[in-house]
Amino acid sequence: MMIPTGEATIGPFFPPRYVDQGANDLTMFDGRKAKGEAIWIRGRVVQEDGAALENLIVEIWQPDADGIFRHPADPRHARADPDFLGWGRAATDDKGGYVFRTIMPGAPEGRAPHINFMLMFSGLMRILKTTLYFEHGMDVVLLAVPASRRELLMAKKQGPGSYRFDIRLRGENETPFFGD
Amino acid sequence: MLSIPMPTIIQPRDERTQPARIVAGYPQTPLRNPRQPLVKRSPTLSELSGPLEAARRVKLLGGDIAGHGDKQAIGQLIHLKVRVLDEDGAPVGGTLVEMWQANAAGRYLHPNDDDHAPPDPNFYGAARLVTDESGRCELRTVKPGAYPVPTRDGWWRPPHVHFSLFGKVWLSRLVTQMYFPGEPLNGQDRILNAVPDTAARESLVARYLPPTGDPHDALVFEHQIVLRGRAATPVQP
Numbered sequence: 001m002m003i004p005t006g007e008a009t010i011g012p013f014f015p016p017r018y019v020d021q022g023a024n025d026l027t028m029f030d031g032r033k034a035k036g037e038a039i040w041i042r043g044r045v046v047q048e049d050g051a052a053l054e055n056l057i058v059e060i061w062q063p064d065a066d067g068i069f070r071h072p073a074d075p076r077h078a079r080a081d082p083d084f085l086g087w088g089r090a091a092t093d094d095k096g097g098y099v100f101r102t103i104m105p106g107a108p109e110g111r112a113p114h115i116n117f118m119l120m121f122s123g124l125m126r127i128l129k130t131t132l133y134f135e136h137g138m139d140v141v142l143l144a145v146p147a148s149r150r151e152l153l154m155a156k157k158q159g160p161g162s163y164r165f166d167i168r169l170r171g172e173n174e175t176p177f178f179g180d
Numbered sequence: 181m182l183s184i185p186m187p188t189i190i191q192p193r194d195e196r197t198q199p200a201r202i203v204a205g206y207p208q209t210p211l212r213n214p215r216q217p218l219v220k221r222s223p224t225l226s227e228l229s230g231p232l233e234a235a236r237r238v239k240l241l242g243g244d245i246a247g248h249g250d251k252q253a254i255g256q257l258i259h260l261k262v263r264v265l266d267e268d269g270a271p272v273g274g275t276l277v278e279m280w281q282a283n284a285a286g287r288y289l290h291p292n293d294d295d296h297a298p299p300d301p302n303f304y305g306a307a308r309l310v311t312d313e314s315g316r317c318e319l320r321t322v323k324p325g326a327y328p329v330p331t332r333d334g335w336w337r338p339p340h341v342h343f344s345l346f347g348k349v350w351l352s353r354l355v356t357q358m359y360f361p362g363e364p365l366n367g368q369d370r371i372l373n374a375v376p377d378t379a380a381r382e383s384l385v386a387r388y389l390p391p392t393g394d395p396h397d398a399l400v401f402e403h404q405i406v407l408r409g410r411a412a413t414p415v416q417p
Contacts (some may be wrong), residue, residue: 002267002406003197006375008357009341013288014304015280018344020238030236047211055292061230061350071229073187073349087231089238110226116226120344120355121209125199125374127355144221170199170211179218180190180227180351 011154012122024090026102034084036065040162044096058087067106073075089113090145111138129178134146149176188409190351199374202403230350235276241308253303255284255322257398264315267410270313278344280306286325340364347407358386
């Protein structure tokens with residue numbers, strides 16, 4: 001058995017081109033449109049003192065509209081939407097804001113619809129991992145979170161096809177993060 | 181018979197092989213890392229799958245970033261031979277590797293780097309490669325310089341190269357940094373030394389390879405990166 005390499009902060013100086021134009025739009029892949037309901041997910045990332053965090057990387061991973069992952073570990077992956085990659089990357093702006101355009105995920109077996117999030121930033125020695133949900137439901141990952149904190153993982157509907165998912169790294173109403 | 185790829189198992193890491201989240205003398209860390217305990221979960225398919233084709237979503241940048249002729253970057257030319265493995269020691273082929281670094285003077289080509297060291301017009305300092313079947317990729321670059329961190333007590337980062345890798349599943353995603361052997365600043369770097377385990381810390385330092393063959397135009401270093409995950413043992417019928 002080999003020991004996994006130690007993590008380190010992404011630092012403040014990753015190249016500006018690290019976040020490619022369009023990398024936060026999961027609804028289009030190779031010029032073709034993914035099937036399903038296109039939605040917006042917007043949010044703001046803050047630290048303990050409430051300061052907005054600029055230049056922070058957010059990445060997401062999710063299944064397609066039918067809840068199928070584009071990965072051979074999913075027994076149904078041969079039927080995954082060929083026009084949906086399921087991965088995206090965004091950087092926060094000077095107000096701490098990020099935005100993704102994506103497809104409303106279907107429910108994978110045994111899970112409620114959800115989107116996996118990762119945060120990378122100067123001062124984060126380890127990647128922070130959390131999960132966005134659209135509503136409370138039977139879900140083994142959600143149920144692992146103390147009941148009093150589950151609401152913090154719920155995206156708030158802002159209007160048709162538009163959701164808000166704010167993330168607080170530390171402090172009151174701190175977003176639950178997973179240690180795997 | 182169809183070959184069904186082996187599922188990946190992710191086991192908890194020995195925390196001593198990973199950096200502390202809050203680091204003395206790194207003033208951003210206490211403001212940005214969770215106060216609440218991290219939630220333990222049993223990984224499901226969602227975390228044990230992941231983007232295998234991230235390279236199709238980003239623009240690849242070649243591995244020769246030192247330039248040539250009158251466009252050659254200033255600095256000590258180096259070849260960096262990288263190998264990416266999983267916890268079984270099996271090569272991780274076809275995975276996206278993103279690398280970036282400061283120039284030889286210790287300056288990043290980044291709008292937020294207001295260090296006084298000079299920029300090098302021939303050095304962008306970033307590569308994006310995909311590993312071959314044996315998990316290898318190679319960078320031709322110049323050795324990055326050290327630079328001061330804007331803290332009151334005069335901490336300098338040693339020469340290092342940043343890495344971002346994907347692997348086979350979401351939980352194998354890794355962001356790390358690679359250091360150079362024999363650098364006096366390694367011993368006082370707060371980021372490198374945030375990893376408590378000595379062997380784990382030493383594995384973040386590249387190995388110098390003696391010159392072989394011609395031309396001897398560059399120092400050669402090799403570096404091994406181990407991503408989380410191993411193949412599930414097949415169940416015997």
